[in-house]
Amino acid sequence: MNLYTAPSTKDRKKTEDEKRPAAPPPHEPLYEAQKKIFPKEIKGRFRRFKWLVMLITLGIYYLTPWIRWDRGPFAPDQAVLVDLANRRFYFFMIEIWPQEFFFVAGLLVMAGFGLFLVTSAVGRAWCGYACPQTVWVDLFLSVERFIEGDRNARMKLDAAPWSAQKLAKRTVKHAAWLFIAVATGGAWIFYFADAPSLAFDFVTGHAAFVAYSTVAILTATTYVLGGLMREQVCIYMCPWPRIQGAMLDDNSLVVTYNDWRGEPRGKSSKKAVAEERAVGDCVDCNACVAVCPMGIDIRDGQQFECITCSLCIDACDNVMDKLGRERGLIAYATLNEYQSNMALATDGGRSSINPNRVRKVDGSFVDQIRHFDWKILLRLRTLLYMGVWSAVGLALLVALLSRDRLEINVLHDRNPQFVLESDGSIRNGYTVRLLNMIPERRTVFLSLQGLPGAEMKIPEISTDYADRVFAIPLDPDQATPLKVFVTLPKAAVGDPREGFNFILEDRASGETDVYHANFNTPGASK
């Protein structure tokens, strides 16, 4: 729908189609075929920016798994690795255990608020530049353009009957697309296993079935979504275009056709001058429509199909440059600016658009024209998003820097709750898990604090009751489960439940962790 320039129902002239009786033609199909779109190549600053973003995002995606990062002999040397089998996630110097998954949840919260922030400030920048769908469609389109030629050549080829040349071009195009799709699906699996060895296994046919099926599925989705469905994904499948309607406000930047200086459109300004008619800047050259990858006309106003890729801005700017007119007939603008300029051009809505109201005699714009003010980016709403975003980020950073790499978890035996020994002493059992979360061997000390008189036994370390301290060797990057028995002599048995602490310490590094446990007894013997 056209939110900006749609005329009210009353003013609107009925089109020829609508003057006919309301019944639809009998042959109108119930289901709509995909409209073919042949976006034209364009050069310009936004196009350059899009190439840059594509280079960076695709570079990150394809190359990251191949970056090495030395973690010593007990951990993988891949910089970014999701090790599902061992339940570890490695990201450069950070290693995450399953119970630390909240870091990932926190990053998702940040991504959400980041998206809100970007959308409220600069509209659907995510859709236009960084969304994988956009980036891959852009890549597939440039391949198509390279093989089949630009817009007109492709339209001609599409309309032409099948010939050897057409078959050859189409075959090469789909082969190239499939190659990209396989590379895309193939890159994904390298995040989940050692990339070089998996690549070797994959090529020699020794990789796991799930690797092949994952590549097959992602190849299919990349090929179908990026090559065949393209804009259909954005229009029909993605929820974000719908959500953006709620995310944008009067001060959000959106790609806007400034009809206050463009209308009335006209190709022949000489004729108009002769007739003493006012003429807008839009020469109706259709360049903005030809370059649009979504197949829409931005001059119809803001619409949910528009992913704000800004290629129409480049197209229009090129035309304006050639005509010697000021750039920005199509530009990023906020609704506030637009409405203020529109009011100027229409005399507050009292007349139709008259470009002469916004121009001086020499053709330059009058001073009242509002231009984009960078300060609008820093308004309460964006500052709030920024605040939440940085607060979550700061909290994650603090949590990351202060997290434990040595932990103790204790499970108190519940059945039986306590055991009476023949000398009248009371024994409790605990399953203790010692988490050594660094990829190095180390010896730690487990000791009791409180519960005077009690002794500890760890059958896996020693068969005797020892003192109240045990030295325990821990394997690198492992959780070590131990059965621990604590015995309280008869004379010391008091309350039915007594608290005490298990203290775990690495005396070399100074790390400690404490678990407050309970000791169950039947109560003091009478």
Add this chain to the structure above:
Amino acid sequence: MADKHIDDISGVETTGHEWDGIRELNNPLPRWWLWTFYATIVWALAYTVVYPAWPMLTSATKGLWGYSSRAELSAELSAAKTAKGDMLQKIAATPVKDILADPQLTKFATAAGAAAFKVNCVQCHGSGAAGGAGYPNLNDDDWLWGGNIEQIHQTISHGIRFQDDPETRTSEMPAFGDILKPDEIKQVAAYVVSLTDKPHNAALVEPGKQLFADNCASCHGQDAKGNREFGAPNLADAIWLKVKGEEQIVAQIRQPKHGVMPGWNARLGDATVKQLAVYIHSLGGGE
């Protein structure tokens, strides 16, 4: 539905439904969506042909692939059995004492023993192996017939007072009601109570001590600490298997109760019995 309603702005026909003045445009669906819908229908039909689906009078269609979840389960069970085969053979071939020397075997045997215990032993000994009146607690350090791994293994294999097994552990405390006078039994009971520092009648203890030495010490020992040879319990410790208090001690002396445990070797096989022994030994009282 006779009147078609065309939306003014878009020129698109509406569905004819109206909610508070809002009408829904009847835009055509994209064609790929329609084909996807057809594909799911074809998929569903093919599924009912390939997999069991259509209900018949007594059963259901078997499906071309002959899949059944029961067959899948038995395949998984036999796969699990095969996977465990090596370890089970190793355990069967290893003397029970040597299993404890091998951490890997111990880990496996403890886990498998815990599972076997839950099926076969919890009915008497309880799910936590804490026993109950007449059924020994297997967590503590008080053992009637010995608490090292081989003695535990022997007990589980052949049982206690289990008539079907000639190698079973057997002992019988005589019914002293026929041998001692009621007063004498009271004196012995008072002596036994005095051994654990419980309140007792001092006048009865002295003669009781003499009677104990004459009648009981041959099995329970001069110091009343029991004798594992005969499964005679330690009477001087804190743990009482069958009785609580002096009256019950008197009853037990007069007409003793004897527990029976079946031998499990014939039923479960030696490998499982070894695993059970390792598990019991790991509970904290193992010697």
